[in-house]
Amino acid sequence: MKRSTKNKIKTYVVEILLILSSLLIFAPILLAVFMSIQPPEFVFSYPPKFLPKGFFTKNYLDAFKIVPFARMILNSTIIAFLITFGKLITGTLSGYAYANFSFKGSKTTFYILFATLFIPAEIVLIVPLFKIISRFGWTNTYWAMTIPFMASATNTFLMQQHFKTIPKDFEDAARIDGATSMQYFVKVILPLSRPIIAGAAIINFTYAWNMYLWPLIVAMEDKMKTVQVAINMIINAESSNNWGIIMAGTVIALAPTLILFFALQDLFVKSLVSSGIKG
Amino acid sequence: MRRKFLPYLLLIPTYLVIVIFIYLPAYDSFYSSFFKVSVFGNRKIFVGFQNYLSLFKDKDYLGAVSFTLLYTATTVVLSIFLSFFLALLLDQKVPGSRIYRTLIFAPYAVSHAVAGALWGFLLNPVVGHVNYLMRIFFGIQTQWLTTRPFAAYSLIFASIWKTLPFNIIFYLAALQSISSDVIEASIIDGANSWTRVWKILFPLVSPITFYLVIMSIISSTFQSFAIIDVMTKGGPGGYTTNMIYKLFMDGFRFQKTGLASAENVVLFAAMMIVTIIYFVYGQRRVHYQ
Numbered sequence: 001m002k003r004s005t006k007n008k009i010k011t012y013v014v015e016i017l018l019i020l021s022s023l024l025i026f027a028p029i030l031l032a033v034f035m036s037i038q039p040p041e042f043v044f045s046y047p048p049k050f051l052p053k054g055f056f057t058k059n060y061l062d063a064f065k066i067v068p069f070a071r072m073i074l075n076s077t078i079i080a081f082l083i084t085f086g087k088l089i090t091g092t093l094s095g096y097a098y099a100n101f102s103f104k105g106s107k108t109t110f111y112i113l114f115a116t117l118f119i120p121a122e123i124v125l126i127v128p129l130f131k132i133i134s135r136f137g138w139t140n141t142y143w144a145m146t147i148p149f150m151a152s153a154t155n156t157f158l159m160q161q162h163f164k165t166i167p168k169d170f171e172d173a174a175r176i177d178g179a180t181s182m183q184y185f186v187k188v189i190l191p192l193s194r195p196i197i198a199g200a201a202i203i204n205f206t207y208a209w210n211m212y213l214w215p216l217i218v219a220m221e222d223k224m225k226t227v228q229v230a231i232n233m234i235i236n237a238e239s240s241n242n243w244g245i246i247m248a249g250t251v252i253a254l255a256p257t258l259i260l261f262f263a264l265q266d267l268f269v270k271s272l273v274s275s276g277i278k279g
Numbered sequence: 280m281r282r283k284f285l286p287y288l289l290l291i292p293t294y295l296v297i298v299i300f301i302y303l304p305a306y307d308s309f310y311s312s313f314f315k316v317s318v319f320g321n322r323k324i325f326v327g328f329q330n331y332l333s334l335f336k337d338k339d340y341l342g343a344v345s346f347t348l349l350y351t352a353t354t355v356v357l358s359i360f361l362s363f364f365l366a367l368l369l370d371q372k373v374p375g376s377r378i379y380r381t382l383i384f385a386p387y388a389v390s391h392a393v394a395g396a397l398w399g400f401l402l403n404p405v406v407g408h409v410n411y412l413m414r415i416f417f418g419i420q421t422q423w424l425t426t427r428p429f430a431a432y433s434l435i436f437a438s439i440w441k442t443l444p445f446n447i448i449f450y451l452a453a454l455q456s457i458s459s460d461v462i463e464a465s466i467i468d469g470a471n472s473w474t475r476v477w478k479i480l481f482p483l484v485s486p487i488t489f490y491l492v493i494m495s496i497i498s499s500t501f502q503s504f505a506i507i508d509v510m511t512k513g514g515p516g517g518y519t520t521n522m523i524y525k526l527f528m529d530g531f532r533f534q535k536t537g538l539a540s541a542e543n544v545v546l547f548a549a550m551m552i553v554t555i556i557y558f559v560y561g562q563r564r565v566h567y568q
Contacts, residue, residue, distance in 0.1 A: 014371045021365060022382035028397040028440065029385055031408060035400070048408045090292040097289035101282070109290060113297060118493070118554045121301045123501040123523060124547055127530040127539045128304035128311065151296035181285055210390030212505035213523075217531055228392040232509050235396065243406050250396045254389040261388035265381060268388075272445075273452045 029254065036060070036248040043244045059248035066237050066245065067230045068222055069252065075219075076209055076226040079145050083208035084201050086150025091200065092193075094151075095159025096185050100171065117153040122214035130217055144218040145226075149208070155200055158275045162196045163189060199271025202264055206257045227253040305547060311540035330541035339517060340542070343525040347500060350431065350521060354438045354499040355492060362443050362491075363484075366450035367476065387444035391502050395509030398437035399424065409436075430511045430519045437506050438499055445498075446491050453487040454480065493557045497550070522546055 034052040035043050036059050042049060063069055097103075098110060121129060129148065138144040166189060174184040190197070215226045225233070227249075234249040261268055312330050314323045334340050369380055386394065401409040402423035413419045423433045461479065481488075504523045507513060513520035513528070520528070526546065530539030 011371075011373055014368055015373050015375075018368050018373065018376070018379040021368070022379040025440070025443070026382040026385055027408075028401055029389070032397055032400065043406055046405075046411075048406060048411050050408065090296065093289040094293040097286040101286040101289075103283070103286040106286070109294070112302075113293070114558075115551075115554065116297055116301050118497055118557070119301060119547075119550055120497070120501055121304065123504065124550055125301065125304040125308060125543060126527065127536070127543045128307035129300060130531075131307060132299070132304060148296065148300035151293040153297075156293060181282060206388060210392075212390060212392045212508070213527065216508075217527075228390050228505070231392050231396050235399070235509065243400055243403065246396065247400060250393055250400075254393045257388040257390075258385060261385065262381065265384065269384070269448055269452075272448055 029258070032247045032250050032254075035244055036251045038244055040242055040244060043242070056244075059242070059244040060252075062242075062245045063234060063248045063252065067225075067233050067249075069227070069230060069249070071223050072225055072227050072230045073252070075142075075224060076228070078142055079211075079215070079226065080205050080208040082142065082146040083149050084204045086146065087152060087155045087204045088197060088201060090151040091155030091159045092185075092190065092197070094156045095163055096189060098156070098160045099163035100181075113153045113156060117157075122149060122211065126213065126217060129214075133218060139218050140221050140224045142224075145211075145215050149211075154275055155204070158196065158200055158271075159193070161274075162193055166192055195267070196271070196274075198264075199267050200275070202260055202268060203271055203275065206260065209257050308540045308543040308547065311537065312544045314540075315537045326537070330537045331545075334538060334541050334545070339520070340525060342517060343520050343522050346431075346519065347521040347523075350434065350438075350503070350519075351496055351499045354435055354442065354503075355495040357435070358439045358442050358446055358495055359488065359491060361439065362446035363450050363481065363488075365443070366447045366454055367480070369447065369451055370454045383447060384444045386441050387448070389441070391441055391505035392509050394437045394441040395506040398433060398440065398506075399510045402433050402436070424511050425515050427515060427518050430515060433510060434503070434506055434519055437510065438503055441506070442495055442498055446495065449487050449491055450484060453484040457483055489560065490557075493553060496553060500549075 031050070034050075037055050037057070038052055039056045039058070042053065042056075094113075098106065119125075133139060133144045133148075136143075138147075170188055171184060174188055179187070210228060211226070212228045216229050219225045219229070222233075231246075231249050231253050234246050313325060313327060315326045315330070316323060365383060369376060369383065389397075398409075401407045404410055404422050407423075410423060421429050423429045457480065461483070462475070500521070501523055503521060504527065507519055507521065507524050511519045513524045522542070523546065526539055526542045529535045529542060
């Protein structure tokens with residue numbers, strides 16, 4: 001009796017705390033969406049209003065006038081897809097090498113890769129990386145924003161860990177049937193790894209879509225800039241004039257990855273945890 | 280025989296990228312940090328450790344180092360405790376927990392630049408909702424982004440908001456993997472909730488805490504660039520300039536290449552130390568299954 005009342009109270013307290021914290025944490029995104037569809041009179045009212053009234057689309061149209069937003073969305077999309085595909089290709093190939101083959105130098109090369117696990121080259125090494133990119137003549141190109149990030153230790157480890165769990169019998173059976181190593185990789189390993197590949201894909205996509213510093217450095221022409229950089233361009237252009245327009249730009253920048261996350265939350269969480277703990 | 284060469288072929292794409300775009304630039308920044316570009320033209324002059332000496336005599340740089348430490352330490356400590364607390368809440372079986380989880384995890388999917396824009400808006404002295412609430416509840420009335428020390432607080436708010444979900448996701452996974460026997464046993468032993476949390480659960484998830492501290496240090500040292508660039512631009516008067524922001528300014532705005540290379544080496548070395556600490560202590564301390 002006593003314990004059950006105590007449990008009830010505990011449930012209420014937990015429930016209330018959860019409602020409060022989820023509202024507080026989600027409020028910034030919600031308010032951005034609200035403000036982006038309100039006219040300046042509403043955005044600038046004091047005290048500030050929390051709930052929207054009606055639907056005002058001009059902020060979005062204005063955002064597209066201040067910066068070449070359509071082109072920037074295209075840029076971000078191309079870059080995010082290229083990086084995602086690149087990382088999946090290099091990651092599955094090298095993961096396969098480490099999981100299914102024993103070869104001379106496997107330990108050494110593995111450590112060389114391991115050492116780069118926590119090094120975000122696009123941030124830690126901007127000065128020398130820019131030098132190399134300039135020497136290649138790649139400034140203001142998609143290559144500069146994609147090729148340097150088309151491989152990562154995390155992706156290799158994630159794939160290697162997963163490929164190791166596929167029973168060796170499968171490989172033996174395939175070989176008896178006369179399949180080559182590459183046929184086995186394409187026809188058995190890859191199809192069996194769909195969930196882990198999908199998980200890695202969405203994490204890589206989110207990472208690539210959200211990059212900021214490196215695109216800011218290598219894309220000097222407006223038509224090569226990305227949506228993340230566009231946010232700051234709108235802020236600087238509008239310099240605290242109309243937050244409705246700024247929030248419209250921000251909503252465009254956050255929508256793709258947030259929608260992806262809402263749609264595939266469980267896959268995101270699972271892949272994130274397994275790449276973190278094992279990697 | 281093809282099988283003998285195949286693994287090497289499979290590794291080529293990964294190693295081309297890693298070597299050309301990580302090892303080569305790392306070597307180059309180390310090498311360039313000992314040179315200075317001459318005033319006339321492109322000649323490189325060997326200057327030994329002079330770039331490093333001028334770096335550590337530079338008051339602005341030392342300011343950036345101390346701001347980096349302060350900002351990182353505050354963000355990491357607050358984010359770790361808050362996320363552990365929220366993970367404990369989310370671990371309880373209550374109605375609607377899936378919705379709460381979705382809402383609380385949401386900032387994970389948005390970028391640091393977006394986090395900066397959102398908090399820049401919320402703290403805006405004219406239109407900002409948080410600015411308004413701070414004034415009503417705490418009587419704080421200030422220009423958040425342009426005055427000391429509030430500019431630093433603003434960045435820390437945005438940074439914590441952005442990094443919380445990542446930490447919560449990992450803590451929640453760790454808490455869910457602790458067997459219920461352990462918790463049952465502690466209840467039978469008469470441990471109250473508070474002791475149970477801090478004496479039993481928190482030590483059990485310590486390997487995760489260690490991993491998250493490392494990841495949070497990296498993220499608030501480096502990914503913070505976007506938040507700073509959007510919110511304060513390193514101001515007022517260089518007050519919120521951290522090491523990565525300073526590196527960007529010296530390397531790409533003021534074209535001080537030698538100095539920037541030295542800064543790059545320092546940052547890279549710091550990064551390597553963190554990595555080594557992780558591998559040495561992290562590997563040893565993983566008790567958690």
